[in-house]
Amino acid sequence: MSSHVVSQKTYYFIFAILMVLLVLTVGVAEVNLGPLNFTVAMVISVAKTVLIMLFFMHVRYSSRLVQLFAAAGFGWLMIMVLLTMSDYLTR
Amino acid sequence: MEWTDVGVRPTEGFAMSSLLAHHFDDLEQQYDAASLGMWTFLVTEVLFFGGLFTGYAVYRFAYPLGFAEGSLHLDVALGTVNTTVLLLSSLTMALAVHGAQTGHRRALVGLLTATILLGCVFLAIKLFEYHDKFEHHLVPGHAFMLDHPELKGVDPRHVELYYLFYFVMTSLHALHMVIGVVAVGILTVFSAQGRYSPQYHTPIEMIGLYWHFVDIVWVFLFPLLYLIDVQT
Numbered sequence: 001m002s003s004h005v006v007s008q009k010t011y012y013f014i015f016a017i018l019m020v021l022l023v024l025t026v027g028v029a030e031v032n033l034g035p036l037n038f039t040v041a042m043v044i045s046v047a048k049t050v051l052i053m054l055f056f057m058h059v060r061y062s063s064r065l066v067q068l069f070a071a072a073g074f075g076w077l078m079i080m081v082l083l084t085m086s087d088y089l090t091r
Numbered sequence: 092m093e094w095t096d097v098g099v100r101p102t103e104g105f106a107m108s109s110l111l112a113h114h115f116d117d118l119e120q121q122y123d124a125a126s127l128g129m130w131t132f133l134v135t136e137v138l139f140f141g142g143l144f145t146g147y148a149v150y151r152f153a154y155p156l157g158f159a160e161g162s163l164h165l166d167v168a169l170g171t172v173n174t175t176v177l178l179l180s181s182l183t184m185a186l187a188v189h190g191a192q193t194g195h196r197r198a199l200v201g202l203l204t205a206t207i208l209l210g211c212v213f214l215a216i217k218l219f220e221y222h223d224k225f226e227h228h229l230v231p232g233h234a235f236m237l238d239h240p241e242l243k244g245v246d247p248r249h250v251e252l253y254y255l256f257y258f259v260m261t262s263l264h265a266l267h268m269v270i271g272v273v274a275v276g277i278l279t280v281f282s283a284q285g286r287y288s289p290q291y292h293t294p295i296e297m298i299g300l301y302w303h304f305v306d307i308v309w310v311f312l313f314p315l316l317y318l319i320d321v322q323t
Contacts, residue, residue: 005192006185015182022178026171029318041314048310056185056303058296063123066130073134077141081148088149 004061014055021048110291122293129297133304140308143263147256147315157249160242161257162319164229166220170317173216174309180209181306184275188299191292196285199295203279206302210272217265224254231255257316264312267305274298 025044029037054060059070115121151158187202228236231254237247278298281287287295 005189008186008189011182011185011189015178018178019175022171022174025314025318026167029167029314029320032320037318037320041318045311045314049307052181052303052307052310056181057300062126065123066126069127069130069134073130073137076134077137077144080138080141081145084145085148085152089152 004058006055006058006061010055014051017051018048118291125293125297129300133300136304140260140263143256143260144311144315147260150252150256151315151319154246154249154252156242156245158253159319160237160240160245161229161250161253162317163241164224164227165257165317166223167317169216169220170313173213174313176209176213176216177306177309180206180213181303183209184299184302188292188296191282191287191295192289194289196282196287199282199287200279203275203282203295207272207275207279210268210275214265214268214272217261221258224258229254231258260312261316264305264308267308271298271302271305275302 021044025041028040028044031037033040053070057070059067062070111118111121115124183202183205187199187206190196190199190202224230228234228238229250231251235247235251235254237245237250240247240250275298278295282295
């Protein structure tokens with residue numbers, strides 16, 4: 001018994017998108033967008049993470065319970081970062 | 092319990108029985124338990140690294156100039172190459188899981204070996220970068236020295252703080268890589284011995300999850316450490 005078999009083609013396709021996102025994040029860093037630079041870099045990193053989790057880590061094909069656990073990790077991380085920064089950024 | 096309960100033919104029953112620990116009803120329940128356990132561990136890892144990322148965020152917004160200056164002394168090209176190497180190693184790891192699921196033992200051993208090699212390449216480049224920072228006195232401590240600041244009015248102590256985050260975060264990540272390389276190495280030996288089959292290869296999938304997690308940590312470390320712009 002094991003998880004869903006993801007086709008090799010899917011893995012190659014996801015890897016290609018990840019490489020495009022890597023080129024994009026390095027390219028955008030060279031352009032002066034002001035504070036948007038940080039936002040764009042983080043959005044691209046989150047996009048990469050979602051792709052890796054859904055396909056490489058099979059979250060898309062996992063049980064609801066595993067999906068809940070995976071989401072909880074990032075949910076709690078967001079609580080820590082957002083509550084901390086809502087203090088430090090408003091002093 | 093009848094062997095038909097777990098969906099295997101009676102002739103496979105004897106081979107299967109050693110794969111199923113006695114406290115599980117069937118292989119599927121055993122797999123679900125392993126999977127959930129691994130994810131629980133990964134969630135604790137997310138919060139472990141999360142503490143560092145939160146600390147980083149606090150000080151980056153407190154000392155934007157110092158962090159931008161520190162980032163300018165890193166080699167973006169090496170960072171990009173290392174990100175590529177890690178993403179590639181995640182691909183070979185994912186394909187190794189596919190090889191295990193479909194019972195291609197030679198492909199499995201080859202892809203696990205490729206994953207190890209790529210992990211070692213990453214660590215070698217990281218070591219080279221560390222050496223460069225030691226030579227340029229950019230390691231926090233009494234020898235820290237900022238000779239030629241690129242940005243006007245930057246406080247060297249803030250740059251030193253950036254490098255403290257740089258070394259703590261990347262070395263903890265590198266430690267995870269070393270553990271990953273050792274774990275994949277053990278899996279390679281076991282795979283070559285033919286311990287895994289399409290029916291049972293849970294360890295390959297679980298170490299795969301760990302490997303991809305370590306990759307994700309780097310996906311965030313790379314832009315946060317290497318790509319800080321002066322404007323932010």
